[in-house]
Amino acid sequence: xxxxxxxxxxxxxxxxxxxxxxxxxxxxxxxxxxxxxxxxxxxxxxxxxxxxxxxxxxxxxxxxxxxxxxxxxxxxxxxxxxxxxxxxxxxxxxxxxxxxxxxxxxxxxxxxxxxxxxxxxxxxxxxxxxxxxxxxxxxxxxxxxxxxxxxxxxxxxxxxxxxxxxxxxxxxxxxxxxxxxxxxxxxxxxxxxxxxxxxxxxxxxxxxxxxxxxxxxxxxxxxxxxxxxxxxxxxxxxxxxxxxxxxxxxxxxxxxxxxxxxxxxxxxxxxxxxxxxxxxxxxxxxxxxxxxxxxxxxxxxxxxxxxxxxxxxxxxxxxxxxxxxxxxxxxxxxxxxxxxxxxxxxxxxxxxxxxxxxxxxxxxxxxxxxxxxxxxxxxxxxxxxxxxxxxxxxxxxxxxxxxxxxxxxxxxxxxxxxxxxxxxxxxxxxxxxxxxxxxxxxxxxxxxxxxxxxxxxxxxxxxxxxxxxxxxxxxxxxxxxxxxxxxxxxxxxxxxxxxxxxxxxxxxx
Amino acid sequence: xxxxxxxxxxxxxxxxxxxxxxxxxxxxxxxxxxxxxxxxxxxxxxxxxxxxxxxxxxxxxxxxxxxxxxxxxxxxxxxxxxxxxxxxxxxxxxxxxxxxxxxxxxxxxxxxxxxxxxxxxxxxxxxxxxxxxxxxxxxxxxxxxxxxxxxxxxxxxxxxxxxxxxxxxxxxxxxxxxxxxxxxxxxxxxxxxxxxxxxxxxxxxxxxxxxxxxxxxxxxxxxxxxxxxxxxxxxxxxxxxxxxxxxxxxxxxxxxxxxxxxxxxxxxxxxxxxxxxxxxxxxxxxxxxxxxxxxxxxxxxxxxxxxxxxxxxxxxxxxxxxxxxxxxxxxxxxxxxxxxxxxxxxxxxxxxxxxxxxxxxxxxxxxxxxxx
Numbered sequence: 001x002x003x004x005x006x007x008x009x010x011x012x013x014x015x016x017x018x019x020x021x022x023x024x025x026x027x028x029x030x031x032x033x034x035x036x037x038x039x040x041x042x043x044x045x046x047x048x049x050x051x052x053x054x055x056x057x058x059x060x061x062x063x064x065x066x067x068x069x070x071x072x073x074x075x076x077x078x079x080x081x082x083x084x085x086x087x088x089x090x091x092x093x094x095x096x097x098x099x100x101x102x103x104x105x106x107x108x109x110x111x112x113x114x115x116x117x118x119x120x121x122x123x124x125x126x127x128x129x130x131x132x133x134x135x136x137x138x139x140x141x142x143x144x145x146x147x148x149x150x151x152x153x154x155x156x157x158x159x160x161x162x163x164x165x166x167x168x169x170x171x172x173x174x175x176x177x178x179x180x181x182x183x184x185x186x187x188x189x190x191x192x193x194x195x196x197x198x199x200x201x202x203x204x205x206x207x208x209x210x211x212x213x214x215x216x217x218x219x220x221x222x223x224x225x226x227x228x229x230x231x232x233x234x235x236x237x238x239x240x241x242x243x244x245x246x247x248x249x250x251x252x253x254x255x256x257x258x259x260x261x262x263x264x265x266x267x268x269x270x271x272x273x274x275x276x277x278x279x280x281x282x283x284x285x286x287x288x289x290x291x292x293x294x295x296x297x298x299x300x301x302x303x304x305x306x307x308x309x310x311x312x313x314x315x316x317x318x319x320x321x322x323x324x325x326x327x328x329x330x331x332x333x334x335x336x337x338x339x340x341x342x343x344x345x346x347x348x349x350x351x352x353x354x355x356x357x358x359x360x361x362x363x364x365x366x367x368x369x370x371x372x373x374x375x376x377x378x379x380x381x382x383x384x385x386x387x388x389x390x391x392x393x394x395x396x397x398x399x400x401x402x403x404x405x406x407x408x409x410x411x412x413x414x415x416x417x418x419x420x421x422x423x424x425x426x427x428x429x430x431x432x433x434x435x436x437x438x439x440x441x442x443x444x445x446x447x448x449x450x451x452x453x454x455x456x457x458x459x460x461x462x463x464x465x466x467x468x469x470x471x472x473x474x475x476x477x478x479x480x481x482x483x484x485x486x487x488x489x490x491x492x493x494x495x496x497x498x499x500x501x502x503x504x505x506x507x508x509x
Numbered sequence: 510x511x512x513x514x515x516x517x518x519x520x521x522x523x524x525x526x527x528x529x530x531x532x533x534x535x536x537x538x539x540x541x542x543x544x545x546x547x548x549x550x551x552x553x554x555x556x557x558x559x560x561x562x563x564x565x566x567x568x569x570x571x572x573x574x575x576x577x578x579x580x581x582x583x584x585x586x587x588x589x590x591x592x593x594x595x596x597x598x599x600x601x602x603x604x605x606x607x608x609x610x611x612x613x614x615x616x617x618x619x620x621x622x623x624x625x626x627x628x629x630x631x632x633x634x635x636x637x638x639x640x641x642x643x644x645x646x647x648x649x650x651x652x653x654x655x656x657x658x659x660x661x662x663x664x665x666x667x668x669x670x671x672x673x674x675x676x677x678x679x680x681x682x683x684x685x686x687x688x689x690x691x692x693x694x695x696x697x698x699x700x701x702x703x704x705x706x707x708x709x710x711x712x713x714x715x716x717x718x719x720x721x722x723x724x725x726x727x728x729x730x731x732x733x734x735x736x737x738x739x740x741x742x743x744x745x746x747x748x749x750x751x752x753x754x755x756x757x758x759x760x761x762x763x764x765x766x767x768x769x770x771x772x773x774x775x776x777x778x779x780x781x782x783x784x785x786x787x788x789x790x791x792x793x794x795x796x797x798x799x800x801x802x803x804x805x806x807x808x809x810x811x812x813x814x815x816x817x818x819x820x821x822x823x824x825x826x827x828x829x830x831x832x833x834x835x836x837x838x839x840x841x842x843x844x845x846x847x848x849x850x851x852x853x854x855x856x857x858x859x860x861x862x863x864x865x866x867x868x869x870x871x872x873x874x875x876x877x878x879x880x881x
Contacts, residue, residue, distance in 0.1 A: 333640055333647075
């Protein structure tokens with residue numbers, strides 16, 4: 001045999017290998033093929049191809065493995081059990097950038113499913129190589145490495161700590177400053193995943209100087225980048241007052257308010273989440289947000305969103321109003337209460353309604369002025385119906401009851417209280433009658449209105465145990481009126497009158 | 510008298526007995542019975558009269574007693590009531606005074622509480638002002654955000670229009686062959702129309718597309734030395750010689766491309782004289798000197814013990830402490846506290862005396878009645 005013929009055999013084999021691996025990679029993009037591939041034993045065939053001489057075969061094999069592991073966690077477990085990871089990690093250090101990208105893709109695909117798989121990746125020492133990949137020149141490699149690190153750090157605090165210990169955070173902060181948008185996105189999302197678990201991790205991220213760069217990127221026109229940046233800032237700010245203050249010092253207000261007008265729903269949601277996390281810590285931070293006009297922007301944003309994107313905005317209004325009565329008054333004058341009552345009545349989901357009920361309760365509980373502002377928008381009947389309805393979840397019922405109780409204890413606006421006399425359950429009726437008994441002795445017009453609207457009649461019909469608080473309230477209301485009127489409206493008065501007619505002896509002259 | 514009668518009766522009876530005069534006896538007996546009846550009646554009457562009289566006496570006595578007792582009781586009751594009345598008056602007066610004091614005290618307290626709240630705790634007008642400022646800020650932010658949203662929309666619309674325009678241009682370039690000629694009017698230039706369709710004008714303006722060169726599909730070359738991976742524009746060329754370019758020969762008297770490239774990228778063949786730098790000698794000297802200096806501890810020239818050293822001035826180092834203490838001035842304090850370092854002997858003079866009330870700022874004036 002001539003040399004050429006010998007070489008031809010080798011060439012044929014190489015051709016076959018490349019074709020196989022390319023086809024497998026292409027088939028793995030479609031989910032319906034993956035079952036068949038798995039049953040055909042594709043893992044054991046791909047494994048030796050990772051060690052192939054030809055780099056293109058190695059890369060394509062890694063790509064195919066990544067796509068398979070990406071699909072579900074059984075395959076990812078198979079990748080881990082097949083001892084493929086150490087080989088990948090070892091060759092990551094030496095190969096070219098296509099291979100690095102493919103290998104980082106495999107690590108990401110395996111690490112995203114569960115904490116145990118991510119732990120397996122950490123155990124085989126992949127973090128150091130990934131961090132080395134973060135220093136690579138090629139932005140694609142950096143992106144793949146940052147993505148893998150982000151997915152690993154997402155699961156729990158220990159894994160995040162492991163990622164931080166490998167020294168990834170300063171490199172991620174450098175990656176954020178790169179010009180490529182995709183790389184910025186991924187680096188921001190990785191920082192967000194790292195800092196969400198605990199204050200110490202967030203502090204590490206802040207110490208690397210991430211806040212200034214993240215704050216600059218809020219102005220970027222790309223929507224997905226803004227999502228990640230806002231999410232990262234809110235994960236940092238949520239842990240403690242100091243971190244929130246540091247985020248605020250980066251001068252994000254009032255720029256963040258422009259993000260509330262963005263077209264993308266998730267940008268609006270993340271922006272309102274960020275504002276909520278800042279507002280919830282102290283009254284001073286809430287005051288800062290109010291002074292910057294943040295409340296008005298959030299109220300407008302609530303009007304333009306639907307569904308779950310409204311939830312952080314609603315909670316933010318609740319937190320601001322909860323701190324002090326001046327802030328609650330600021331929320332009221334920013335037209336927050338009509339918007340919240342619209343949310344309460346419109347939204348189908350129970351947890352959003354519960355949040356709206358809670359926020360309204362926080363606004364109305366401070367002084368009679370606040371309670372009046374809530375009561376004039378006719379939200380109290382809605383709250384009552386939510387409390388009484390059997391379809392509401394328990395959380396919603398509890399929150400609406402607390403809100404009603406808090407508002408009623410301060411409410412002196414009688415036209416809003418009157419409907420409660422008719423259809424409220426006894427425990428709420430007690431508060432309503434108590435409020436009437438406080439207001440009526442001092443206001444003559446209100447007394448007149450109370451009689452003409454039939455309230456006195458209803459009060460007489462209430463059965464209360466003698467000596468209970470309710471009876472005392474009823475007595476104090478009855479004392480506001482002359483006895484004839486009270487008797488006139490007492491139940492069964494017409495019967496007593498008829499009885500008197502029956503028993504009357506007419507005067508016969 | 511009754512006894513006498515009895516005596517008489519007895520005597521008469523005995524006398525009658527003695528005298529045995531039955532007629533005298535019955536006559537006497539008759540007289541005695543009539544007198545007896547008369548006597549009984551008189552007796553009764555007398556008794557009645559007497560009892561009546563006695564009764565009158567007793568009643569008069571009792572009446573007399575009653576009058577006295579009534580007078581005593583009247584005076585006693587008057588005394589008690591007057592006492593009671595005085596007590597009632599005292600209580601009413603006391604109540605009235607206390608009510609008055611209470612109302613006055615309430616007035617004072619009301620004023621004081623209002624004053625205290627307004628001065629130290631809560632400034633109502635400031636709150637109103639603050640809320641007004643907040644609502645103004647809200648309006649400003651709302652306007653700014655509206656403008657921002659409008660601007661964004663406008664930009665998007667513009668981008669959309671540009672994209673559509675580009676799309677249409679590309680379509681026109683593709684359909685260039687539908688342009689109408691002098692002989693044959695195109696489909697957009699029908700003779701029955703008054704004026705040609707706008708597409709016609711677009712087609713006129715458009716430049717026809719050139720033929721797309723057939724894309725050479727790079728099959729994976731199977732030769733063994735094809736495994737140099739990076740062939741994209743961003744990586745450095747790995748081989749020393751550039752690969753040949755697949756291109757048909759340009760028209761004209763051009764030289765062979767390979768020859769030209771070879772000539773262009775020919776490596777330099779330098780002569781021996783050119784390869785060495787011109788100042789080798791000087792460099793060699795410097796190198797030698799540096800090597801020798803490396804081992805020296807002290808760079809100063811050795812001088813003999815003469816008066817050379819006596820005129821040397823001592824230059825203090827910048828880092829050693831000097832008496833003006835330049836470093837701590839701006840970094841640790843601004844005003845010198847130590848009196849020995851002052852220029853004059855006196856401290857800074859305050860213009861106004863301190864106001865003692867400010868030290869009580871935030872604390873109440875009175876604390877449950879005690880004056881602080």
